Amino acid sequence: MEDNFKIGIIGGKGKMGEFFARFFQKKGYYVLVSDKDTQLNNQSLLQEAKVILISVPMSVFPKVVEEIAEFTTPEHWILDVCSLKLEPYKIMKSLLKKPEVLATHPLFGPYETSLKGKTIAYFPIRGKNLLNWFIKVMSEDGLSLIKISPKKHDQIMGLVQVLNHFWLVLLGNIINHSGFRLEEIVSLATPSFLKQLEILQRLAYQDEKLYTKIQVDNPYGKRFRTLFYRECKKLIKALNSSEAQVFFETNFKEVKTLAKTLENLLKSSHPH
The missing domain is CATH 3.40.50.720 (NAD(P)-binding Rossmann-like Domain)
Known part of the structure; x- marks a missing residue:
C-alpha cells in the first residue's frame, strides 16, 4: 500500500x-x-x-x-x-x-x-x-x-427497490387498517407470512427520506407501480367472477413454474 x-x-x-x-x-x-x-x-x-x-x-x-x-x-x-x-x-x-x-x-x-x-x-x-x-x-x-450499465441498473431497481418498498409500505398500511391487533396477527402468522413480517420490521431502522427519494426519483418506478395496479385489478376481477377457480388455478400453476426456476437460480447464485 x-x-x-x-x-x-x-x-x-x-x-x-x-x-x-x-x-x-x-x-x-x-x-x-x-x-x-x-x-x-x-x-x-x-x-x-x-x-x-x-x-x-x-x-x-x-x-x-x-x-x-x-x-x-x-x-x-x-x-x-x-x-x-x-x-x-x-x-x-x-x-x-x-x-x-x-x-x-x-x-x-x-x-x-x-x-x-x-x-x-x-x-x-x-x-x-x-x-x-x-x-x-x-x-x-x-x-x-x-x-x-447504469440504465439497465436503474430499470431493474424499478422492480427490486421501488416496487419492493412500495409493497412493504402497502402491506404496513393494510395491517394498520385490518382491524386486528398486531399481537393477534403475529400469533397466527404462518411461517411464510412471518418471513414477510420479518422483512417489514426492517423498515423500523430505515431512513424515510432515503426511501422516499428512491420511490419518487427512479423514472422507471412508475412502470412497475402501474404494472402492480394492473395485475391487482385483473386478479380481483377474475376472483369476483364465475371463472374464479379456473383462473386462479391456472395463474397459480404459471407462478409455480416461475417459482421452480427461481428456486434453482437462488440455489446456484445464493448458496447457504
Missing part, C-alpha cells in the same frame, strides 16, 4: 458514509471524512486523500461533484454509492475528466454485520487501477460484484 494511500469519504457522517469508514478502517486504511460539521472540507479532503468516496443524497450529488471537479488530478480515484446510477454516471463522466472514476451501488444497508453473500453493482467510467483495487477489496469480504 502506498504511504499516501488515504481514503476520503464525502458525506462521511451519514449512515453509509460511517459504514464505509468502518469498513476501510478495519482493512487498515487511513480514512478521512468531510461533512457539514467537520474540520475538513471537500477541497481539503482531495488534497489529503487518493481515494474519494462520495456518499451524499442525490439532491446534492451534482453540486458536490461540480465543487470537487476542479481539484481532482489524474492520481485521484473517485467512486460514488448512489442508489440510482444513470444520472450520477452522466454527471461524473461529464465533470470528472482527470481522475479514475467508478460508479457503484451497494445493494445493502448500513446496518449489515457481514457482507458475505451481499451484492454490489458497479460500472467503470474511467481507468483500470481503481476498478482492480475495488474488485479486490470488495471480494475479500465475500461480496458478489455485478457489472451492469
Whole structure:
C-alpha cells in the first residue's frame, strides 16, 4: 500500500458514509471524512486523500461533484454509492475528466454485520487501477460484484427497490387498517407470512427520506407501480367472477413454474 494511500469519504457522517469508514478502517486504511460539521472540507479532503468516496443524497450529488471537479488530478480515484446510477454516471463522466472514476451501488444497508453473500453493482467510467483495487477489496469480504450499465441498473431497481418498498409500505398500511391487533396477527402468522413480517420490521431502522427519494426519483418506478395496479385489478376481477377457480388455478400453476426456476437460480447464485 502506498504511504499516501488515504481514503476520503464525502458525506462521511451519514449512515453509509460511517459504514464505509468502518469498513476501510478495519482493512487498515487511513480514512478521512468531510461533512457539514467537520474540520475538513471537500477541497481539503482531495488534497489529503487518493481515494474519494462520495456518499451524499442525490439532491446534492451534482453540486458536490461540480465543487470537487476542479481539484481532482489524474492520481485521484473517485467512486460514488448512489442508489440510482444513470444520472450520477452522466454527471461524473461529464465533470470528472482527470481522475479514475467508478460508479457503484451497494445493494445493502448500513446496518449489515457481514457482507458475505451481499451484492454490489458497479460500472467503470474511467481507468483500470481503481476498478482492480475495488474488485479486490470488495471480494475479500465475500461480496458478489455485478457489472451492469447504469440504465439497465436503474430499470431493474424499478422492480427490486421501488416496487419492493412500495409493497412493504402497502402491506404496513393494510395491517394498520385490518382491524386486528398486531399481537393477534403475529400469533397466527404462518411461517411464510412471518418471513414477510420479518422483512417489514426492517423498515423500523430505515431512513424515510432515503426511501422516499428512491420511490419518487427512479423514472422507471412508475412502470412497475402501474404494472402492480394492473395485475391487482385483473386478479380481483377474475376472483369476483364465475371463472374464479379456473383462473386462479391456472395463474397459480404459471407462478409455480416461475417459482421452480427461481428456486434453482437462488440455489446456484445464493448458496447457504
